[in-house]
Amino acid sequence: EAVYKVTAADDQCVYANLTCSLLTFNQTNVTKVCPGARCMFAFYGGESVYHQYILVLHLCNLFVVLWLVNFIYALGQCTLAGAFASYYWAPRKPKDIPPFPLYSSFSRAIRYHTGSLAFGSLILAWVQVVRVVLMYLDHKLKGSQNCVARFLVCCLRCCFWSLERFIKFLNKNAYIMIAIYGKNFCTSSKDAFSLLMRNILRVATLDCITWFLLFIGKLFIAGVASILTLVFLRLFQEFLPTVNYVLVPIVMVIIGSYMIANGFFNVFCTCVETLFLCFCEDLEKNDGSSSKPYYISPGLHKILRKGEERAKSCASS
Helix, strand or coil: EEEEEECCCCCCEEEEEEEEEECCCHCHHHHHHHHCCEEEEECCCCCCHHHHHHHHHHHHHHHHHHHHHHHHHHHHHHHHHHHHHHHHHHCCCCCCCCHHHHHHHHHHHHCCCCCHHHHHHHHHHHHHHHHHHHHHHHHCCCCCCCHHHHHHHHHHHHHHHHHHHHHHHHHHHHHHHHHCCCCCCHHHHHHHHHHHHHHHHHHHHHHHHHHHHCCCCHHHHHHHHHHHHHHHHHHHHCCCCCCCCHHHHHHHHHHHHHHHHHHHHHHHHHHHHHHHHHHHHHHHHHHCCCCCCCCCHHHHHHHHHHHHHHHHHHHCC
């Protein structure tokens, strides 16, 4: 809806900046009171309470959307962590593993941990909304000559980007501890952070190895998908529409396959992180004796011990 307002040459005009209508403007006495006044287009929208606070309402909608997305993601992480933890802490594998571990973990998360997951998602959503506002301000200040304001906004964007990454890292490990022990979000965050700090060398080693292996796996899947796409285009060229630029569909397949692989590999990443936290807890609470045996399987324990020895030797050299 177009909004028109009275524009007058004289600033003292009582009708200046008031809303007007093109259809009835000439029938009013505005031109008599304010000679030279015209009814000019001002903007699209309206002047109701809704239109006055529309930006605030958009921010509220954005906040709720981010909160819901983060909550769903947190629920998925907590569900997977509970399923993997039930495998790790089973004394006799696979006999003591509960039936339908994924469904059981999902039921526990929905019934007992909804508040903790919502609280963690709420914190992350606030930070993301602030980041969006800063991005909007940075976009508006691109044509500005105020270098100080642009520099401050850029610094704030970097700070909140780092804060978002840290909160995601903290939330992810807190959800794992929630799935294991069932404590509240704040206690689980503190316990997870303390446990990781006590095993900082293992954390660094595992993160590097996990990131590298998963990245290689994603690249391998994307590469295989691109090769199959090229072979398909060559073999069935006569049955397909004319493709002027073969590189375009191949690039699209690479991007799509990498994103799909990234989604599936997040499950493996959650598995590794859950088993790692369980392993650190296991080493601190048990000593491998007959009275306090390790819950970790001997094969996995041997692999992790070898990784630690290699990391220590590399650090010392």
